[in-house]
Amino acid sequence: SNVAYINFVYGAPSVMGFICAAIFCRTSQPPTPPSKSAEETSKPQTFSLKQYASQMKSILCNKTMLGFIFFTGALLSKFNATNSQMSQMMCSVGYTATQAGHASALLMISGTTGGIVVGTLARRLKKQLDFFKISYCISSLAFITLMLLLREPEVFPAIMCALSVVGFFGIGCFPLSLELSVEETFPLDPVYSETAIHFPAMTYAFVLINICNNLNWEANQAVADTCGDAIQPLDYTPYFYYLMAEITVSSCLMLFVINPQLKRYDFDKTEDE
Numbered sequence: 001s002n003v004a005y006i007n008f009v010y011g012a013p014s015v016m017g018f019i020c021a022a023i024f025c026r027t028s029q030p031p032t033p034p035s036k037s038a039e040e041t042s043k044p045q046t047f048s049l050k051q052y053a054s055q056m057k058s059i060l061c062n063k064t065m066l067g068f069i070f071f072t073g074a075l076l077s078k079f080n081a082t083n084s085q086m087s088q089m090m091c092s093v094g095y096t097a098t099q100a101g102h103a104s105a106l107l108m109i110s111g112t113t114g115g116i117v118v119g120t121l122a123r124r125l126k127k128q129l130d131f132f133k134i135s136y137c138i139s140s141l142a143f144i145t146l147m148l149l150l151r152e153p154e155v156f157p158a159i160m161c162a163l164s165v166v167g168f169f170g171i172g173c174f175p176l177s178l179e180l181s182v183e184e185t186f187p188l189d190p191v192y193s194e195t196a197i198h199f200p201a202m203t204y205a206f207v208l209i210n211i212c213n214n215l216n217w218e219a220n221q222a223v224a225d226t227c228g229d230a231i232q233p234l235d236y237t238p239y240f241y242y243l244m245a246e247i248t249v250s251s252c253l254m255l256f257v258i259n260p261q262l263k264r265y266d267f268d269k270t271e272d273e
Contacts, residue, residue: 114172139170
């Protein structure tokens with residue numbers, strides 16, 4: 001009965017954003033470039049399919065960029081897949097739809113907060129790479145903890161604590177990964193590196209949702225579920241083990257593979273001198 005209201009709540013911000021963009025966004029470039037590197041990348045360039053393919057090839061042959069694509073993109077995929085399946089996972093071990101909603105909301109709120117706090121501290125201390133790697137590893141440990149907790153009933157406060165850490169550090173390190181990928185691929189347009197990370201991340205999230213729906217066991221009859229007639233309760237232990245193994249391997253490899261050069265920062269520093 002509340003579907004119409006839910007659709008309005010979901011759609012209203014997008015409509016407002018569209019209206020504001022249509023009214024206030026009149027140019028693709030700011031009146032004054034914020035930096036020398038921004039001025040360099042904003043210069044008019046001829047575009048061709050051959051040039052696009054060449055630039056994408058240079059990104060896909062870059063070891064650090066492949067690290068961002070596979071490791072950061074995969075981490076974002078896990079957030080999206082877990083958030084979309086949260087109600088399904090939690091009702092199988094006795095949590096209510098309200099609790100699942102609160103869990104999803106907390107993940108979003110903590111992620112937004114983390115993106116601001118982690119990014120601000122990293123830039124102020126000029127330790128973007130260090131903050132990125134530390135945040136990635138902390139979020140990985142919290143994610144593994146979350147997977148273990150989601151198998152257990154009556155541990156809702158612990159689940160919320162784990163979710164807050166996952167969101168704060170996991171989503172918090174994502175803006176840093178985009179910034180570092182732009183540094184690594186300078187003087188290419190940032191759209192190339194950002195697309196190379198976002199598109200595989202969204203694609204893999206779809207894959208993970210399908211794996212989640214197939215890599216599971218029958219529900220433990222000893223645990224009372226709250227899924228109702230619309231959702232079949234399942235034991236997601238095999239899927240959780242798969243995620244934990246992947247996260248562990250990704251975290252270890254990330255430390256050695258992702259080592260970007262701050263090309264844009266060095267360019268601005270040289271121009272200022």
